Amino acid sequence: xxxxxxxxxxxxxxxxxxxxxxxxxxxxxxxxxxxxxxxxxxxxxxxxxxxxxxxxxxxxxxxxxxxxxxxxxxxxxxxxxxxxxxxxxxxxxxxxxxxxxxxxxxxxxxxxxxxxxxxxxxxxxxxxxxxxxxxxxxxxxxxxxxxxxxxxxxxxxxxxxxxxxxxxxxxxxxxxxxxxxxxxxxxxxxxxxxxxxxxxxxxxxxxxxxxxxxxxxxxxxxxxxxxxxxxxxxxxxxxxxxxxxxxxxxxxxxxxxxxxxxxxxxxxxxxxxxxxxxxxxxxxxxxxxxxxxxxxxxxxxxxxxxxxxxxxxxxxxxxxxxxxxxxxxxxxxxxxxxxxxxxxxxxxxxxxxxxxxxxxxxxxxxxxxxxxxxxxxxxxxxxxxxxxxxxxxxxxxxxxxxxxxxxxxxxxxxxxxxxxxxxxxxxxxxxxxx
Amino acid sequence: xxxxxxxxxxxxxxxxxxxxxxxxxxxxxxxxxxxxxxxxxxxxxxxxxxxxxxxxxxxxxxxxxxxxxxxxxxxxxxxxxxx
Numbered sequence: 457x458x459x460x461x462x463x464x465x466x467x468x469x470x471x472x473x474x475x476x477x478x479x480x481x482x483x484x485x486x487x488x489x490x491x492x493x494x495x496x497x498x499x500x501x502x503x504x505x506x507x508x509x510x511x512x513x514x515x516x517x518x519x520x521x522x523x524x525x526x527x528x529x530x531x532x533x534x535x536x537x538x539x540x541x542x543x544x545x546x547x548x549x550x551x552x553x554x555x556x557x558x559x560x561x562x563x564x565x566x567x568x569x570x571x572x573x574x575x576x577x578x579x580x581x582x583x584x585x586x587x588x589x590x591x592x593x594x595x596x597x598x599x600x601x602x603x604x605x606x607x608x609x610x611x612x613x614x615x616x617x618x619x620x621x622x623x624x625x626x627x628x629x630x631x632x633x634x635x636x637x638x639x640x641x642x643x644x645x646x647x648x649x650x651x652x653x654x655x656x657x658x659x660x661x662x663x664x665x666x667x668x669x670x671x672x673x674x675x676x677x678x679x680x681x682x683x684x685x686x687x688x689x690x691x692x693x694x695x696x697x698x699x700x701x702x703x704x705x706x707x708x709x710x711x712x713x714x715x716x717x718x719x720x721x722x723x724x725x726x727x728x729x730x731x732x733x734x735x736x737x738x739x740x741x742x743x744x745x746x747x748x749x750x751x752x753x754x755x756x757x758x759x760x761x762x763x764x765x766x767x768x769x770x771x772x773x774x775x776x777x778x779x780x781x782x783x784x785x786x787x788x789x790x791x792x793x794x795x796x797x798x799x800x801x802x803x804x805x806x807x808x809x810x811x812x813x814x815x816x817x818x819x820x821x822x823x824x825x826x827x828x829x830x831x832x833x834x835x836x837x838x839x840x841x842x843x844x845x846x847x848x849x850x851x852x853x854x855x856x857x858x859x860x861x862x863x864x865x866x867x868x869x870x871x872x873x874x875x876x877x878x879x880x881x882x883x884x885x886x887x888x889x890x
Numbered sequence: 891x892x893x894x895x896x897x898x899x900x901x902x903x904x905x906x907x908x909x910x911x912x913x914x915x916x917x918x919x920x921x922x923x924x925x926x927x928x929x930x931x932x933x934x935x936x937x938x939x940x941x942x943x944x945x946x947x948x949x950x951x952x953x954x955x956x957x958x959x960x961x962x963x964x965x966x967x968x969x970x971x972x973x
Contacts, residue, residue: 613933
């Protein structure tokens with residue numbers, strides 16, 4: 457039964473609890489994954505592995521998590537997501553604990569590179585962004601941007617926690633500790649991860665009445681490009697425009713994550729700690745940038761305009777990075793680039809939901825995420841190759857930086873007013889309601 | 891190929907950058923001191939507090955609502971009990 461307006465007088469909409477649970481799940485899942493780097497030295501020391509050997513597990517993990525995401529998205533769309541997230545968390549927590557039993561590198565490769573990496577795809581941000589899209593319409597970008605903060609928080613809190621846990625105990629106990637923390641998110645997920653507001657007799661955003669476009673029921677409004685399957689979405693222009701620009705996003709963030717500090721030290725002549733400070737400052741700003749982009753897109757509208765602006769800002773930052781040969785230039789670059797780092801995620805996810813609807817959103821988001829990862833790996837390899845040839849990062853930074861301007865144009869030319877459900881005229885509600 | 895694997899290892903996540911981790915650790919040590927066990931307890935408490943706070947907050951809200959609206963919706967699911 458759908459609650460009357462009086463019954464929905466709950467001060468806090470249940471969707472925000474779903475959002476909070478989703479943040480915590482992302483926080484521990486991403487944190488457990490990113491902590492792998494902390495375990496490299498103690499595990500290598502104990503087993504006598506070299507860096508290359510242990511890198512196979514990490515590399516395979518990155519590859520598997522990128523490739524598996526569209527399939528996890530499809531499972532999410534078909535099953536609703538709740539069971540997928542719960543089962544994935546059990547497997548992720550269990551496999552993390554199992555890493556404490558590592559006795560051979562193949563065990564590590566299998567458990568971290570395959571089992572944990574596949575499980576990671578269940579509560580991945582592309583899926584939880586799709587979940588947020590079901591619970592929120594007017595505040596969709598805001599909710600996704602808050603959810604995206606897990607990406608930064610997971611690394612900034614869980615990785616140092618793993619480091620201290622390792623120092624206080626040993627690597628086996630530390631893996632068990634991390635796995636238990638992942639399992640700790642299970643009760644929260646069980647109680648608060650619900651697939652749709654209608655399951656709790658609510659409407660998106662906690663609205664007292666159904667959205668007018670929905671014809672009086674609990675279904676989402678439909679836009680002209682709303683799809684039943686992901687294949688249909690790739691027959692239209694907006695998804696290609698978003699995927700192409702998201703690919704450039706991956707290229708321009710991965711290359712910085714890998715090469716910024718060496719560039720700052722070797723080509724700008726600053727110390728390692730200053731370079732790390734600037735990088736840390738940039739990572740801290742990405743939380744503010746992500747939140748700000750989501751809130752602004754919901755309040756003022758024009759998601760594609762904000763997305764274009766983010767790419768344009770990042771492009772300008774790259775110009776500064778290449779042309780201004782000073783520490784001040786690096787700080788200015790970090791300020792501009794930091795705001796734009798994660799901001800593309802909530803904007804792209806909410807725009808995808810607004811244009812293509814919710815039925816295949818998990819799969820579509822998983823595929824665009826794969827484009828992002830492909831762009832990232834391509835750029836990092838290109839940078840390594842060009843650095844070996846030219847002895848400088850200037851050329852690869854210039855190439856990927858230049859791509860940001862067509863990416864901005866690609867985002868700007870998305871016909872959001874024509875395709876987004878936010879701009880569709882309200883249709884009169886047929887009699888009968890729900 | 892070795893380069894490819896090594897960069898992933900060193901930079902598989904933004905926050906897992908070794909230089910950045912070192913910097914974060916130095917800053918935290920400056921504030922709390924270098925004792926790892928104390929840091930584990932403090933940070934573990936913070937991590938544990940998040941799900942507990944969400945659950946407690948939900949129950950408080952639900953109980954308050956149940957007290958104000960004892961019988962709003964006989965068939966509804968939004969009652970004062972657990973979600």
